[in-house]
Amino acid sequence: MGSQTAIRKNNNVIPFPYEELIMIKKEMISRNPLNNLGFAGEDILPNGGLGAVLAHAGLGKTALLVQMALNTMFQEKPVLHVSLNDAVSKVDVWYRELFNDISEGNDPAEIAEFWEKIQIYRFIMTFRVEGFSVPKLEERLTDLMQQNIFKPHTMIIDGLKFDESGRGLLFQLKEMAKLFGMRIWFTVHTHRHEPPKEDGLPLSFLHVEDLFDVLVQLAAKGPKVYIKALKGQSPEAKKEALELEPSTMLIQD
Amino acid sequence: MKQDDQKIRNIGISAHIDSGKTTLSERILFYTKRIHAIHDVKGKDGVGATMDSMELEKERGITIASAATYCEWKGHEVNIIDTPGHVDFTIEVERSLRVLDGAILVLCSVGGVQSQSITVDQQMKRYKVPCIAFINKCDRSGANPFRVIGQLRAKLGHNAVAMQIPIGLENELQGVVDLVTMKAVYFDGASGEEVRVSDIPDHLLEEAKAKREELIDAASLFSDELTEAILEEQDIPAEMLYAAVRKGTLKREITPVYMGSAYKNKGVQPLLDGVTHLLPAPSEVENVALDMNNNEAPVALTSDPDKPIIALAFKLEDGQYGQLTYIRVYEGTVEKGATIVNVRNGKKIKVGRVVRMHADQMEDVDSLRAGYIGALFGIECASGDTFVSPGINMTMTSMYVPKPVISLAIVPKDNKSQMSMSKALNRFSKEDPTFKAYVDPETNETIIEGMGELHLDIYVERMKREYGAEVTTGNPRVAYRETITQRADFNYTHKKQTGGAGQFGRIAGYIEPISDAEFIFENEIFGGSIPTQYIPACEKGFRESMAKGPKLEFPITGVKVVINDGASHAVDSSDMAFQAAARGAFRDAYLRAKPVIHEPIMKVVVETPTEFQGPVMGLLNQRRGMIVGSQDEGVMSVVEAQVPLAEMFGFSTILRSSTQGKAQFTMEFAQYRQVPQSVAEKIAAEVAQNKKTAA
Numbered sequence: 001m002g003s004q005t006a007i008r009k010n011n012n013v014i015p016f017p018y019e020e021l022i023m024i025k026k027e028m029i030s031r032n033p034l035n036n037l038g039f040a041g042e043d044i045l046p047n048g049g050l051g052a053v054l055a056h057a058g059l060g061k062t063a064l065l066v067q068m069a070l071n072t073m074f075q076e077k078p079v080l081h082v083s084l085n086d087a088v089s090k091v092d093v094w095y096r097e098l099f100n101d102i103s104e105g106n107d108p109a110e111i112a113e114f115w116e117k118i119q120i121y122r123f124i125m126t127f128r129v130e131g132f133s134v135p136k137l138e139e140r141l142t143d144l145m146q147q148n149i150f151k152p153h154t155m156i157i158d159g160l161k162f163d164e165s166g167r168g169l170l171f172q173l174k175e176m177a178k179l180f181g182m183r184i185w186f187t188v189h190t191h192r193h194e195p196p197k198e199d200g201l202p203l204s205f206l207h208v209e210d211l212f213d214v215l216v217q218l219a220a221k222g223p224k225v226y227i228k229a230l231k232g233q234s235p236e237a238k239k240e241a242l243e244l245e246p247s248t249m250l251i252q253d
Numbered sequence: 254m255k256q257d258d259q260k261i262r263n264i265g266i267s268a269h270i271d272s273g274k275t276t277l278s279e280r281i282l283f284y285t286k287r288i289h290a291i292h293d294v295k296g297k298d299g300v301g302a303t304m305d306s307m308e309l310e311k312e313r314g315i316t317i318a319s320a321a322t323y324c325e326w327k328g329h330e331v332n333i334i335d336t337p338g339h340v341d342f343t344i345e346v347e348r349s350l351r352v353l354d355g356a357i358l359v360l361c362s363v364g365g366v367q368s369q370s371i372t373v374d375q376q377m378k379r380y381k382v383p384c385i386a387f388i389n390k391c392d393r394s395g396a397n398p399f400r401v402i403g404q405l406r407a408k409l410g411h412n413a414v415a416m417q418i419p420i421g422l423e424n425e426l427q428g429v430v431d432l433v434t435m436k437a438v439y440f441d442g443a444s445g446e447e448v449r450v451s452d453i454p455d456h457l458l459e460e461a462k463a464k465r466e467e468l469i470d471a472a473s474l475f476s477d478e479l480t481e482a483i484l485e486e487q488d489i490p491a492e493m494l495y496a497a498v499r500k501g502t503l504k505r506e507i508t509p510v511y512m513g514s515a516y517k518n519k520g521v522q523p524l525l526d527g528v529t530h531l532l533p534a535p536s537e538v539e540n541v542a543l544d545m546n547n548n549e550a551p552v553a554l555t556s557d558p559d560k561p562i563i564a565l566a567f568k569l570e571d572g573q574y575g576q577l578t579y580i581r582v583y584e585g586t587v588e589k590g591a592t593i594v595n596v597r598n599g600k601k602i603k604v605g606r607v608v609r610m611h612a613d614q615m616e617d618v619d620s621l622r623a624g625y626i627g628a629l630f631g632i633e634c635a636s637g638d639t640f641v642s643p644g645i646n647m648t649m650t651s652m653y654v655p656k657p658v659i660s661l662a663i664v665p666k667d668n669k670s671q672m673s674m675s676k677a678l679n680r681f682s683k684e685d686p687t688f689k690a691y692v693d694p695e696t697n698e699t700i701i702e703g704m705g706e707l708h709l710d711i712y713v714e715r716m717k718r719e720y721g722a723e724v725t726t727g728n729p730r731v732a733y734r735e736t737i738t739q740r741a742d743f744n745y746t747h748k749k750q751t752g753g754a755g756q757f758g759r760i761a762g763y764i765e766p767i768s769d770a771e772f773i774f775e776n777e778i779f780g781g782s783i784p785t786q787y788i789p790a791c792e793k794g795f796r797e798s799m800a801k802g803p804k805l806e807f808p809i810t811g812v813k814v815v816i817n818d819g820a821s822h823a824v825d826s827s828d829m830a831f832q833a834a835a836r837g838a839f840r841d842a843y844l845r846a847k848p849v850i851h852e853p854i855m856k857v858v859v860e861t862p863t864e865f866q867g868p869v870m871g872l873l874n875q876r877r878g879m880i881v882g883s884q885d886e887g888v889m890s891v892v893e894a895q896v897p898l899a900e901m902f903g904f905s906t907i908l909r910s911s912t913q914g915k916a917q918f919t920m921e922f923a924q925y926r927q928v929p930q931s932v933a934e935k936i937a938a939e940v941a942q943n944k945k946t947a948a
Contacts, residue, residue, distance in 0.1 A: 088891070120879055123882060126884045143867035149870055
């Protein structure tokens, strides 16, 4: 276990049944969309790095990030999920449903037990959009860390409006990520009426694009959903889009 | 038919203690001509302590606090539903909030928003009850309704807007200016019963205009028509303004504020107008039933009086003529002589007397239609039961009753208390399916069981308050359970030879953990190594062993027993012998099956002012809590966590002291989970200690 392990485990330790999780873990690795797109490294993003999933409404931005969060939790690395749209209970349902879909076919009792064991690696924080600010988030986070309640390895911010929030906010977030030694993934809602540039990036995103290390995009063709890398791939990686299974957001078998 | 529904209001009056709820309720009954004289709450000599509402009621023989009181105001039928005085989360509170469609939040113009108002408001929010506010006691020195409006905004996050401004304040309070009609309203006559409308006094005209501007501004968000009228600088008719404010109120996005002094008979009638103008009719509120044929899937109800009946019994009262059952009809029409079915037990009931409660009398009616509240006589049921037309299988409350997670021994102080206590326990168990009471055969103590410390505290308090039963309580005990974690084989022989017929039985097989049942017994014996007639005895022996674990004596769950071999003796084998053999086999295998203790884990939700979010999380974390998340809602924050029940004793006191009394929490059972090793050792030590003291 690395230094990033959830502090929460404290004296409550229940041994992690690593072997039992291996099947699900293997599946998650072999069908992981980002690995398949040729993003290297266990964490994909470096410390202080920013990544984003861009898509129109309804394609599964949140689901993809939740799947990535689950993957991180499987590695016993704590994830802080910040939502500006949904209540804590709703975010929790996202995780449970996706987890159940991913682990479908395994013994329900064991699955329930796994869930108990990995959910300590997750912390949900929700804000009202208008009440969200970096100093506020930093204050909360410091609170959690000082009291040894939670120290995130990865943070997910769902629902931030990129066309409204300026570059300053993202810059502050990047600084905060560096300070706390974590990485942040965002969902970026792109608009259908806005034609993208040649490289696939929407115009409203250009002012902050350079702050990001990794960008991926979800797109629909008919009933199918595809994922494509826009930035941060290793040079030799495949460039074409890959099809995703909508229920798990893993690469289609 | 539909039109009638628009003229019904089912409302509650929610208030901080001492903000004048009793006086206001009484004035409402007086102005709606339900009672014919008003008395002061103060004692006759005008000095000394104020009487509480119970004594007041006793003296006057009225039932302000009956579960539902019916009155009429300007062609509207208003049911005032009593909201329980205690603000904690129990099924009783839940039910009374459920049958309300709207509420009046009473605040004191001097005290303003206090911590109890915060609690009351949070309950309203949880059940999405639209409300209007009444700032009472504007005659008191230091009254400042606009400060209270500021607090409504800042402390409760309400979008509060004044519907009125006061004419004079403190001892110069004369009346109010209605900002919708832009008229001054005065209250003449001995008891303020004559409402006199006249022009706004000159010195208030400017202020009234400004405040009306604010009101229109806030309301325009909810009505395009109103926005248009503003842009075109047209006159704004009262109906248009009411309609817009109403829209916002129903969504809980605006809180209209009325003001006055109930004690000085000022401002009550306009408040009643507000109730009829702004609070919802039953059909405007979404109500949901659960379809029992479809895995309790929620079904939206339509408030249609012609559909089959769905009604909820929300409160029982013992009267001189037997049990009075208060019901709210959600769909259909409950008629005298109709047959209804109690969904909980499938019993058919013929409806006898149907009544509506007034302040001091009851009125027989022929029927209660969808949206109405009334009472039935002589019906045997529990509070929370759903009544339906035959053939319907819907329920208003989930049939799932969680098992109690905590218990408490209670001892009555004297004989009189003993009698009252058993009466009270009988009633409470009827009211609340999660509350149980029994006598422990081993210790002869009366044990009450429930869903949390607070839950039991409330009932102990109610026993004293409502039934005069003084009891002393023991320490609360958590309902731990045991289970096994691996398979263990057994091959056990029970043999006794003490002269005469002996006892003989051998059982072999294994036990293993299961997750989806409490106990399963499987017989895999072929060839009759144990004769078939003894198999039930074997099962009984194993089943009995589940009641108490061999070491810690907690109930055992989640065990599958398989027997696959054994032996019997033609003379010495008997049911008794095989029961004993089964018990022995279980004891033997159980300890090898790595037993563990499971403890109840509670879902704890703390609502706290944001500045205390950090300390609250710290408190939960110290209690072996796993914080699921935090929700930032502006001035308030909600922290959700899973915490072992055993760690939650005394939490309310600690929470209060660490948040200046501004945070509150709810707690409900979530699941059983294995206790960590260190804690298991502590529990084992405690059990051993208790055994020692008992011996």
